Amino acid sequence: MTSLEADLEALLGRDSVTPADGRAGPTPAPTARPRSAEALAEVLALANSRRLAVLVRGGGTKWGWGRAPGRCDLVVETTALNRLLEHEPGDLTCVAEAGLTLGELQRLVASAPGHHQRLMLDPPQGGDATLGGVVATAASGPLRARYGTPRDLLLGARFALADGTLARTGGKVVKNVAGYDLGKLLTGSQGTLAVIVEVALRLHPVPPASCWVVAERLDPQTAQAALAALRRAPAVLSMAELLWPEGRLLARLDGAPSACEQQAEIVRALVPGGRLAGERETDELVRMIERRPWDGEGPVLGISVPVNRIGELLALAAVGGPVAHLSLRGTVGAGEARLQAGADPAQFAARVADLGGFVSWHRGGDRDSPPLQPLDPVAARLALSVKRALDPHSTLAPGRGPV
């Protein structure tokens, strides 16, 4: 046992420390699993004072997001912080520890008697993802078309800085402008600024009914035009997914049964070859959306383009192009692409940049891969001074994330 492991055991108890293994990188590192925010803060303070590099881990489902960190001496796992602290159905809000999984949260909030609510986030591999991890990666899925991304649903957070300071930002009410909105800063910061230990989130009621509209074998320009029409149509899309190269469009409408049927009809009429999907097919569609584009080998990139360039992006995903599979949220022009085995990510990134868009690593970004997008130089300098202000010794995930 190394002295670090011994010190962690003294701090947390034997059950909360796993001896060094190789899952965090080439150098073996132990894992600490503190049971309270305070204990987690103490672990960070200890690592910080010894100038160790710490990686935060939630469910591990987005371990590959962002650039791989430069080094890791200690993994701090949040999974023992897994309580739902408050759920006030009348406010449509909840407060939970950051290590609670999204799947478990959904189960718990759905079980409040007389209410049927959920957190309207459906990131990839979402069930096992922890809330802290979802926020730290700003991960989202098809539902963002209507409900936005973690930045829109996070009301407040409690977090630990590398030096062990525990602090809060925001609150648990849906409207609040007191102090800086550090929740936005933590969202997408990939564990490089602070360890999120608690989150307050906005919930939504589960709509009583859903209808699906499907179309196949669309070509890129038709798909772009159909989506442009849908964005202005009197229909509220909860999802509008484009799956390429097969040219599929999947749209979901939610609401009162009569309302969603009428809106589905409007959508169907606007999409060439559009038809309503039956219940059995719908289940299949949901599973397909969840798998794509993660099934199969090859790097996966997060991707976004202006909505009036979607057609050109889809053309890049035609059979024989660099993209094996593309899943795009058509109303916002953001999603994921899995590249063909031999395709060059940097080259693909450059083509997306030409469209005015962005890419980021969601799988396969290795230690040496360059950041795929240059940042605005002054924004980069500000980002660096924010990093130094909150984590002066670069204890948290050095080399990962934007700076």
Next chain:
Amino acid sequence: MDRIPARLDQAPLDALRQAVGGRWVLTDPDQLRTYECDGLTGWRAVPLAVVLPSSTEEVVQVVRICRRSHVPFVARGSGTGLSGGALPVEDGIVIGLSRMREILRLDLDNERVVVQPGVPNLEVSRAVAPYGYLYAPDPSSQRVCSIGGNVAENSGGAHCLKYGFTTNHVVALTLVTPEGEVAHLGSAVPDSPGYDLLGVVVGSEGTLGIVTEVTLRVLPVPQRVQTLLAAFPSTDAAGEAVAEIIAAGVLPAAIEMMDRATIEAVEFAMHAGYPDCGAALLVELDGPQSECEALFGQVVEICRGCGASEVRVAEDEAERALLWKGRRGAFSAMGRVSPDYYVQDGVVPRSQLARVLAGIRELEGRHGLKVANVFHAGDGNLHPLILYDRRSPEGPDRAKRLAEDILTLCLEAGGSLTGEHGVGRDKVCQMPKLFSPDDQMVMHRLRRAFDPEGTANPGKVLPTPRLCGEHPGIYRPHPLELSGAAQRL
């Protein structure tokens, strides 16, 4: 800062004149007085000078001069803020953005509009209306307040219940940092790389730099709008209806509540024809016709179930305007029934509305002052109006104490210090009620990462021991409000 000049030295003054042109640097005491306060008129300070740049480049030069000469600066939009955010600092200058008021680009294919910071909020919606779009955040000061001020305050409005606040509608901005550099934050396209610094700058009240260009998201105008006014025996009953509407999963565009004191004032001042009742709810739904119709019936039923004696439904645009008339005129009406009033801005969890309103009634009795409530009930954002007479010996002090007690009540219920007016100078000393020293320390570190020298709007947002010994003056209504050009929400 190592040196604070008592007046602006000749060298920086010359440099400022060189940067923006002599006529855009104001130093005449009479002119300066126009800038001595924002909408919260109880706080006043005369700045050393007011500088009115016309471009990002000029702002950069002005900020660099400030930095070189150790002169603090305060950004100012239209000066309608209600927390003293644009209150000048006596040893500093005001940088007014009112000359930067161009709408630079419409990109409606991508639902984006690019504007300069001095553009009034309503101008954005006006510019895109011919194409069937709108800009959703609608503070009641929208005819006057600037987009730069909205960004700095993360402003809200009646329709933010459904559409979210300014922060949900700003996708990119240009920031002149306190060190005089130009940063481009965010992007017209989602998921831009890097930390979400944009999200931090929105709501930072001019303390992280000066916003000189903003890219906004605009939305298609909804197909249908439906509005009703429901009369309840009490605020308890109305509060219950709000809770039920929210819990039923109906998301109206707006839910506004008025209590008896407000309704009486409205009837006295403008004969809006509101029903005689303990509390009224104004509920507006918008969206696809099919959805509106399905939900509207549900809202009517919930109101009846919670004891509404009357539910008036607007059949056309004229009737809708009539229903909103009393709500929109509520504040000026209050001016007719009370010599003075102070508007508090607090937030409570929606499930606590009835309890907190009862608490406010109890405080009324204890302080011997009347409170009228007219507010954004849907998101729990209270705006109690504390009615007092500044000529009575203890009036202002009592009003202030009552306002603070109401805030304490909000915080005890799990709410917040401010829902849309910001901390500014007014609530800086109340921050410790919500945030621990460590919470504030982290915010302070963030601020210093943007502004190492502390030149950007010092004395706002975060408390310092020097600040928190002072007392604010009494409240006086904003000139806009008196002229009826805008309402205080």
